[in-house]
Each structure stands twice: as structure tokens, then as C-alpha cells.
Amino acid sequence: MKVTGTLVICLWLVMAIAARADMDPILDTSGQPLSRGVEYLIKPAIANDGGNFTLVDRNGSCPYYVGQEDANSTGGIPVTFSPYMEDETVVMETRNFKIDFSGNLTCNQSTTWKIGDNDTMTESRLIVTGDNSTLQNYFYVHTGPEVLLNGSYGLRWCPSQLCPYCRFDCGYINVLIENGTRLLYLNDTSAFPIVFERLNIL
Numbered sequence: 001m002k003v004t005g006t007l008v009i010c011l012w013l014v015m016a017i018a019a020r021a022d023m024d025p026i027l028d029t030s031g032q033p034l035s036r037g038v039e040y041l042i043k044p045a046i047a048n049d050g051g052n053f054t055l056v057d058r059n060g061s062c063p064y065y066v067g068q069e070d071a072n073s074t075g076g077i078p079v080t081f082s083p084y085m086e087d088e089t090v091v092m093e094t095r096n097f098k099i100d101f102s103g104n105l106t107c108n109q110s111t112t113w114k115i116g117d118n119d120t121m122t123e124s125r126l127i128v129t130g131d132n133s134t135l136q137n138y139f140y141v142h143t144g145p146e147v148l149l150n151g152s153y154g155l156r157w158c159p160s161q162l163c164p165y166c167r168f169d170c171g172y173i174n175v176l177i178e179n180g181t182r183l184l185y186l187n188d189t190s191a192f193p194i195v196f197e198r199l200n201i202l
């Protein structure tokens with residue numbers, strides 16, 4: 001009985017360690033793991049598919065939306081990643097984190113990304129800012145056939161690490177164009193392909 005119990009615990013430990021070892025870190029454009037608190041630009045993986053990710057003033061009022069620069073602009077606002085688990089210093093596949101824009105405080109509100117409610121104009125769930133204390137803040141990096149460029153990274157909203165048995169209407173982050181403005185929104189089937197470029201190389 002005691003031996004069986006120990007065996008079960010051992011097996012469980014081996015499986016837990018194997019699961020951890022299976023997970024890959026997400027890499028930036030220089031091949032280094034994405035690290036907590038470090039600034040990165042999020043850029044399209046495909047040239048001319050819009051520009052760097054930024055805050056978008058959609059309607060002349062706060063809070064701002066999350067979107068993309070035009071393909072030919074030179075802008076973009078860097079982001080930082082905060083993994084949900086306090087002890088995780090790098091971003092791993094399928095692990096939840098929050099994303100914050102660095103340094104644009106025009107709205108005097110949180111610049112943490114979150115999934116908004118169904119927007120009446122676009123009939124989509126857009127990515128907004130303004131609130132950093134909800135399950136709607138938690139994303140992870142996805143790789144797989146849903147990412148519209150084979151072998152590249154996409155983002156997925158799904159806070160399943162925070163609540164493994166909850167049912168969420170999860171989705172991939174894709175880009176829609178409203179009157180020429182590129183906005184991020186939740187798509188059931190496809191993710192916009194991106195890369196992460198580290199800004200301050202130490």
C-alpha cells in the first residue's frame with residue numbers, strides 16, 4: 001500500500017517534470033527567450049502586413065485600442081510581458097501572461113491589454129486597454145496551423161492556466177481594418193503572425 005502510494009507520487013513527479021521539460025520558451029528575433037519586464041516591439045512576421053503594434057486612438061477618447069501602425073510608418077510602442085506565475089522569468093509556450101504597453105500614459109489608465117466586449121461597430125471583440133485586474137488580461141503565445149504563417153508565433157486569449165476547469169470563449173488575435181485603421185480582435189480560427197524584437201540589448 002505504502003509502496004504503491006510512493007510509486008504513484010514518483011510517477012506523478014516524473015510526469016510533471018516531463019511536462020515542464022516539454023515546454024519551449026518563446027524566442028525573440030535574436031533567438032533569446034522572451035523575458036519578464038524587458039521591452040519588445042511586436043512586429044508582423046510578414047513584410048508589408050501593416051507595421052509595429054501600438055495604441056490606437058479610435059474615437060478621440062480614452063481608453064485606447066490595441067492596433068498596428070501603417071506598413072510604411074516608423075512608429076510602434078514597446079510592450080513588456082508579465083507571466084502569471086510569479087516565479088516564471090521567461091515566457092513559455094501555453095503559459096499565461098499579461099501584456100503592457102510601456103510608457104504611453106496619455107489616458108492616465110492602465111495600458112494592459114484586455115479582450116473587450118462585442119463592439120457594435122465592428123461586431124467583434126477588440127483588444128482594448130484600461131483595466132489590469134481581470135481574466136480578460138491573460139494571453140499566451142501559440143504556435144500551430146492556426147497561425148497564418150507556418151512556423152511563426154501568434155497570440156491567443158485564453159486564461160485557462162488561471163482557471164483550468166472554466167469554460168472560456170477563447171480565440172486567436174487577428175487584425176481587422178476599420179476605415180483604414182488596423183485593430184486587433186479575437187478570431188475563432190486564425191492568428192496574425194508576429195515576431196518579438198528586443199529593444200534594449202544589455
Ligand SMILES: *[C@@H]1O[C@H](CO)[C@@H](O)[C@H](O)[C@H]1NC(C)=O
Pocket residue numbers: 041043050051052069070071072073074075076197
Ligand atoms: C518598427 O520598428 C522598427 C524598429 O525595430 C523600425 O525600424 C521600423 O521602421 C518600424 N516599422 C514600422 C512599419 O512601423
Ligand SMILES: *[C@@H]1O[C@H](CO)[C@@H](O)[C@H](O)[C@H]1NC(C)=O
Pocket residue numbers: 054055056057064103104105106
Ligand atoms: C499615445 O498614444 C496615442 C494614440 O496612438 C497618441 O496619440 C499619443 O501621441 C501617444 N502619446 C505618447 C506620449 O506617445
Ligand SMILES: *[C@@H]1O[C@H](CO)[C@@H](O)[C@H](O)[C@H]1NC(C)=O
Pocket residue numbers: 059061121
Ligand atoms: C465614439 O464616441 C462617441 C461619443 O463619446 C460614442 O457615443 C460612440 O459610441 C463612440 N463610438 C465608438 C465606435 O466607440
Ligand SMILES: *[C@@H]1O[C@H](CO)[C@@H](O)[C@H](O)[C@H]1NC(C)=O
Pocket residue numbers: 070071072
Ligand atoms: C507604402 O509604400 C509603398 C511604396 O512606396 C506603397 O506602394 C504603399 O501603398 C504604402 N502603404 C501604405 C499603407 O501607405
Ligand SMILES: *[C@@H]1O[C@H](CO)[C@@H](O)[C@H](O)[C@H]1NC(C)=O
Pocket residue numbers: 108
Ligand atoms: C490619474 O488618475 C488618478 C485616479 O485614477 C488621479 O488620482 C490622478 O490625479 C490622475 N492624474 C492625472 C495627471 O490626471
Ligand SMILES: *[C@@H]1O[C@H](CO)[C@@H](O)[C@H](O)[C@H]1NC(C)=O
Pocket residue numbers: 108109110111132
Ligand atoms: C494596474 O493599473 C493601475 C493604473 O494604471 C496601476 O496603478 C497599478 O499598479 C497596476 N497594477 C498592476 C498589478 O499592474
Ligand SMILES: *[C@@H]1O[C@H](CO)[C@@H](O)[C@H](O)[C@H]1NC(C)=O
Pocket residue numbers: 118119123124125
Ligand atoms: C457581436 O454581435 C453581433 C450582432 O449581435 C453578432 O452578429 C456577432 O456574432 C457578435 N460577435 C461576437 C464575437 O460575439
Ligand SMILES: *[C@@H]1O[C@H](CO)[C@@H](O)[C@H](O)[C@H]1NC(C)=O
Pocket residue numbers: 150151
Ligand atoms: C505547415 O507545416 C506543416 C508541417 O511542416 C505542413 O504539414 C503543413 O502543410 C504546412 N501548412 C501550410 C499552410 O503551409
Ligand SMILES: *[C@@H]1O[C@H](CO)[C@@H](O)[C@H](O)[C@H]1NC(C)=O
Pocket residue numbers: 058059121178179
Ligand atoms: C468608419 O466609417 C463609417 C462610414 O464612413 C462611419 O460611419 C464610422 O463612424 C467610422 N468609424 C469610426 C470608428 O470612425
Ligand SMILES: *[C@@H]1O[C@H](CO)[C@@H](O)[C@H](O)[C@H]1NC(C)=O
Pocket residue numbers: 174187188189190
Ligand atoms: C478569421 O480570420 C480568417 C483569416 O484572416 C478570416 O477569413 C475569417 O473571416 C475570420 N473570422 C472572423 C469571424 O472574423
